[in-house]
Structures are given as C-alpha cells and as structure tokens.
Amino acid sequence: MARPGAVIEVDRNTPPTLFHYGEGVRLERLPLGSRIVYPPDPLEPIAHPERAIKRALGKPLDDDPLKSLLRRGMKLTLAFDDLSLPLPPMAAPDVRQLVMEEVIDMAAEAGVEDIHLIAALGLHRRMTQDEVRHIVGDRIFSTFWPDRLYQHDGEDPDENVYIGKTAQGEEVTLNKRAAESDLVIYVNLTLVPMDGGHKSMATGLATYRGIRAHHNVKTLLGSRSYMNPPDSALHHSCIRQGQLIEDTVRVFHIETTVNNHAFPSIASFMQKRETDWTPQDQAMFLAMKQMTDIAPPAFKRGVFHAMRAPYGLTSVNAGQVDAVHDKTLDAVRNQISVPVEGQTDIVTMGVPYLGPYNINAPMNPVLVVCMAAGYLFNLYRGKPVLREGGVLIFEHPCRYEFDAVQHPSYIDFYDEVLADTTDPFEIEKKYEQRFAEDPWFIQLYRKSNAYHGVHPFYAHYWAAFAMQYAGDIIVVGGEREVVHRLGFKAATTLEDALEMAEQTVGRHPSITHLRVPPIMLCDVQ
C-alpha cells in the first residue's frame, strides 16, 4: 500500500531539503521547526489498463455503453487533451492512446466511416507531428494524420461556430466539426483537479470569444482555488458553458487519471523524500547537481525535457460528464491529497524546469510567475497554506530567456506590458484585446507552433490571486532585473530571503516548504 502524504517537522537530524531550481537542483537547510509537506507515494497502477478501459466503455456512468452509441453513417468526433498534460510527458504508451485505440476499434466494428480526431488545444500552441504521434501512438497517427487527425484552430472563422450565451451571459463557441457531429467522445487525462470535466470541451474546442468568459482576472480572483472545482468560479463558468454545449451536441466523456510517479528511475531522488535517499540516489543527485551547475542551459534543457514519466493508470471512467468527473476527482484526490494543519507565515518551494506551457522550451519569466504563484501556490483545498499577508518564497534562476517560436507574444508581454504595470486588472483593460487580435500573433498561432497572443495574459492572471493575497513574493537565485520586472523581490540565498521575509511577517515566523513536484494538493484544515 502506498504511503500517504506527510507533513514532517525539521529537526537536527533532518537531512537538507531538495529544492528544484529551474533546470537544476539545490539542497537547502530549512530552519528548525519548519514543516515540509511531502506528496503521497505513487499509488499502485491498474495492472491491465486495456481491460479497465474496455470495462469503463462497456459500463459507463449514467450513459449507455459506447458500443450502442456507435452506428454506421454517423458523424463521430474524438477530441483529446494536448501535450500540456501530464507533466512531464508520459512514457509511451500514453493512456490517451490506449483509450482512443479501444474507441476506434469499436467504431471500426460498427462501421463508422466518418470519424475525425481533434487535438483540443484551445489557445495553446499547435503540437509538432512528433508530439501528436507521441500522444496518439504510431498506429492512430499513420491511419489518420493529417486529414482526419488534426489540431483545433481557435482562430479559423470557418471552422468554429457560435453556440449561444449562458444564463450569466457567457458566450459559448465550439469547433464546427464537433458541433456538427452526432457524437463527440472526449478523451481526457486529469493530473490535477483543475483539469477535465466541462472545462475540457469549453476551453479545448473553443475560441478566444468563449474562453475569455472565464479566463479573466475577476473570475480567477473568485476561484479559491481553481484547483478545487466546487470553490472555483472558473469551473462554475465552464460548467454553464459545458451544459450549453451538451444541449447542442451529444458528448460521451472518458477521463483517465494517473499516479504521481513523475520521474524515471534515473531521477528517482526527485520522487523520494530525502530521508529515503539511498546511496545511489545521493550519487545521482550529486551527478545531476554538478551537471546542472556547469552545463549550458540549452544542454540541461535537452536532458531534462527528454525525461519521460513512468506514470501508471489509476482510474478510467466513461459516460456522462458530471458523473465521470466526480469519480475522476475522487481518484485524483486519493493520489495527491495531503492533510495540512493550519496556515503558515512563509511558504517556500522550488520551481521545476517544466510547466504546462513550456514543453520543449525554456520556462520564461512570465511562465515562472504562472507556475509558482499560479499553479503551485493554488494547490490547496479549503484555504491556502500561506496565511493572508504572508510571504511566498520560491527558487528559480528567472533568466531573461524566451522561445521565439513557442512564446512570441510572451516576449512582447514581458518587454512592453510588464514594463508598464504588473497589476492584472490594468493589464487586462489596457492590453489584452490588442494582443488577442494582433494579426501576426494569430498567424503564428495558426500556422506555426506559437501560443495565442492572449496566452501570456492568462498565464499572468493565474497568479493574480497569489499576488494580491501574499504580503511579499521573494525569488531566490533569480536574475535581479527580471525579478524586479515581475514585481517581486530578489534574494541570493534562502537565508537572505527568510531574513527579508521577517520584515513582513515578524520575527520567528512559521515556515512550510511544499516539496513539489510530484504534484500534491494541500488539504488545509
């Protein structure tokens, strides 16, 4: 049985703690009495994923068996999540591939001629052919690419339709092929509670017009947190949109979850608690530390991004979206929840090399904010681990480094928008529309592998709540100029940062370190 997550108090015998530091690692000694929150160990994966998938499709939740929904002459669309999940990308075969192969087998048996497979990108970048192939596998790729397997284009005026408005006035748009289908089967992979459910269709197959209804500062500030759907205004909005989509098209949802076995054996020390490190883990840490200290960033990036996670399937559910998503959330929480008692004055964390938006690219400063103050800070249920007005400290090199192919609009966002202000409301009002409608960014999103022009804004909005809530945010080891541009304070060492934090939270603060990744969800009581 897998060990549950734990909160350990630092004493004299506690070994130093691992901090991720972008494309690098560090060991830090936390002050005595600090707490370290560790994620649970990976759950035992399902031994026969194919059988579990067959079972789920044969006995769906609140829906008819998939086989009975497929018939000759129908228009069938399979939509699936893009490469932003899971992180790091999963070692082949990806669970989406296994699910889709099963569904396609059934469709072939039923004689469904008209079938399309669409990568539900939303406003994310188009994937490369190899990335698509990695998700769907060789067999699907060679059978369907490129005419029946392709990627959603949220800026193609001919391939998207406006469906209507929700009772709250949120506009809803949908990929035309999906809207005109007799059945849409959505194949999802849920890593954190934020993913999946109605959000899959409402963002993955939508356009800017539909997505802006919930990807805005007001909604995100009203989501406490967006990692806990019942308390998330973002998810409430997606549910309203999703219900309208379900009135338009028949949707069959398939959701999968994986355990948190995020690192291959070569980096298993990242997966383990420091007290569990074997001599091999210690040697591996030393080797990786030396390598990351001296190697140029591009080389380190190559090594890190080549890592594939040996995730194992922990659940697969199919059927009506709400029923399925409830089960999925249970499975996710079962894997990542850690009970944490009370809030704390200071939260520390190490930001890893990878977030959802920088697969095969450097994590630029805007994405560092999104990752640290957005995703990692919001991995809580109930209330944040940090008390209001407390100090968030994270470690990352924060280099002025952008991928011009994937993140062209991020460069302008950093150089032009953040130079003016870091206030999310002001940014939204003053700049968002211009970037979203910029023809060059639209062209790059549609034809190259670039994120949509509006995407850096969303990345910044994810962090809006943390920036408003925390008394101070301090970046350890970051480039001073970049950190200041982001609106944060820079410190050279963790000791300096803790010293600086005392000016905000007072002497003898309580400190909690979140040892992520692997992912966890702090259930703060």
Place this chain on the structure above:
Amino acid sequence: MTAKPWYSGERGVTQLAGAVGALVNDVQRVRRAWHWDTPRPHTWPELGAVVPPPASDLGWARQEPVRTIRYLIQHGLLLPFTEAMAHPRVEGREWVKELDRPVIFAANHSSHADTSLILHALTDTARDRTVVAAAADYWFKRPLMGNIVSLFLNTFPFSRTGGAQGQLHASSTLLKSGWNLVLFPEGSRSQDGRIHEFKPGVGHLANETRTPVVPVHIRGAQRIMPKGQKLPLPAPARVRIGKPLTPKPGEGSREFTTRVEKAVRTLAETPKSQDLQGTWIERWRASKPRELVYGDD
C-alpha cells in the same frame, strides 16, 4: 599461323617467336574482320544494347552474415542519411506493416534516391525481406560496384533488354522464397519527373506468380538527385503507399500493368483516393498488431 604444341620438339626462342607470331596474326585477322580502324559497314545491323553475361543472382547478399552487416549499414548510414536529406513523409505504411506474403512494390522512378526512400518507408521486418531490382546493364556493368550496391541495398540484377523468361524465373524464385521485390516498371529514371508508361514486366510477373503488387508513389526524389546529378541535395520527399492490388481472374498482364500504372498515378494526386489507399477502417485493420498466441504446451 598457329603456335606449335609443347610436344612439337621446338624449344626456347623458336617456340616463343612462334607463339608471338601466332598472336599477332590472330589480332590482325580480328582487326580486319571487325573493322577496328575503318568505319563499321553500313550493311551491318545496328548495334544492340549491351547484354551482360548472365550475372550471378548475388545469392550471397541474401545470406548471413551479410544480412546482419546490411542491417547495420542501413540503420547506421542509409536510413539516417535519408532522414536527414529528405525527412520523408510516409503515408500508408500500414499496408506493409504485417505482410503475410511476399509482394511486389511498383514505384515511379525519377532518381537514384527512390530506392533509399522506399526502403526508409518500409517497416524493419518488411525491409529485411526486400530485394531491389537494379538494371543489370547499368549497375552490374562493373562487378565491384554491383556487389557494393547489393551489400547496401540488397539489389539483384534485372535485365531491361530482354530475356523475359530468364528474368521471370529469377524473380519468381525470389518471390517464392519469401522476398519482396521492388520494381521500377518505367524501366529508367524519368528526366522530367513525370510518370512514364509502365513496361508490362510487372504485370507479367505478378500474373505468373499470383503476387500482389503494392503501388508506391514517390514525390520529391527528383529534387534530391535528378538524373545526371552526382551528389544528392536535401529536399523534402513524400512516399505514399497504396493498397495491394491483385490480378483479377482472367486479367491479362498488360491490363494489370495498366491498372498498377493508374494506381501509381492516382497516388500522386491529392486528395487521397479512398479506393486505392483504403477506407480508414481497412487501414486500421491492416495495421492491427499481430496478436501473440501462446500454445498450451
């Protein structure tokens, strides 16, 4: 004058002089008879193409350890080089993934790069069992080159100038021994990249051996290495593989060849032809991995 035999009793210089004299005499006779230094008589028929002596079928190239060496050469050199030069896009690989019997690959031909592109497009299993028909009068004029090419690409000499029965026999023997055959039925590389008329050999061979023919269309090879160019240049290529065609009962060789030629021409077109490349259901089933069946024992 002829040289005297060893038992004639003459020895030494006398015998040597006799031998040299005989040789000179012979050479002179031949020179005069075949007009070495005067124009070829106009009454003589035109020169025929060079017909090489019946070459060996290069059986050594299809035996171990040569197959292993070729595997290493192909995976270490040929395939990475092809990938780097052409980054070929392969469509329809599922049709050759799990071949349960030998087939003939019939492709258009515009460049020496065609062979590498076809081999690159095949799966490892199919490639390992594939021989390439190479023009005997071109590749095997010089035996050393013929053997080297054979080591790299598993070629066998194929006469373009006749000897249909002999060729048929050699090719059908290969097919019967389980080897797939790559043929370029146009006979020669196209100068302009257009597909020329197919020679009926492919239909004849398929008809006689009841072997399916897989039509293959290669686009872009001409830009990599057009006829007359010595070195390849990088350019994108696409290899499109169609559904295997089988001669219908009563269908003549020429009719079948025409059908194969039409199939290759259709593959060249966009959009894809469902008849030729199959519906997705057919392709999906064709690419189903072979299920391992374990016996009770």
